[in-house]
Amino acid sequence: MGDIMGVISRDKNQINCIYANESDFGKQLEGYLKASGKDILMININETMPTPTQWQELATDLNIGIDNFLDFSKIKDIDNNSKFDANDYVTILENNPKAFQGAIIINGEKTAHITAVTEVLKYFEADSANIKHTAHNNAMDSNKTNDKDNFV
Template sequence: MGVISRDKSQINCIYANDSDFGKQLEGYLKASGKEILMININETMPTPTQWQELAVDLNTGIENFLDFSKIENMNNNSKFDANDYVTILENNPKAFQGAIIINGKKTEHITTVTEVLKYFDSDSANIELTNQAEEIDLNKSKDRDNFL
């Protein structure tokens, strides 16, 4: 059992609110109709254990959560261990790229708004689409009905 709370009726979102993507994210998540818990790493940093759990859930390394271009004197070729990458995140939250969304057992690291929409398998308004091929009844059902 992990240390991160997982509930199908709530979406947990770990993000940084100082990017344009981060500012748009909550609106897209609200379209799901579920409760939303926004965890802004500029205010509340996940623990090293939580970062490790997220990396394991996503089958990736913590370094893949980082945008190295936003960190001075670092590049993609720098090699550190997982604990070092957590320390880098703690000291450089602006380098966190995208967001991590958790809903029940499903965890995704997303970096674009379109990935948010794919996460929910819905269109942008979260409206169920109907089959337009269904026949429409154009016959009057009452004498008072008027059709143009």
């Protein structure tokens, strides 16, 4: 269950985070993600490399090319003017996990490619606002009901 072979799991109660642990970014990210209160699956591509199919699926979900996942300054002899196809970019990623830029966060139907940990907050803003709002409304309703019950 720990790895992501096959189709990427899309569970609203779990956040999958695909990252490379070369930097503090991954550690900081995990802290931010835990604040969401959901189950977190951190997928370090240095240990578990997504399959070419999964990279394609992620790029498609995000509506970007696989080359957008790469920081070309971290790859010798390649720059972003080099012409490659999607399969080449997957191979480059597999051979240069440290060039993976940012992280990909998957939660239910939502997929985001972030390059700064603070972007996680934007990603969850809508969710947490709705949760707080809904919880607040429910509390208000139940109090009113209880008050009425007490008075009657």
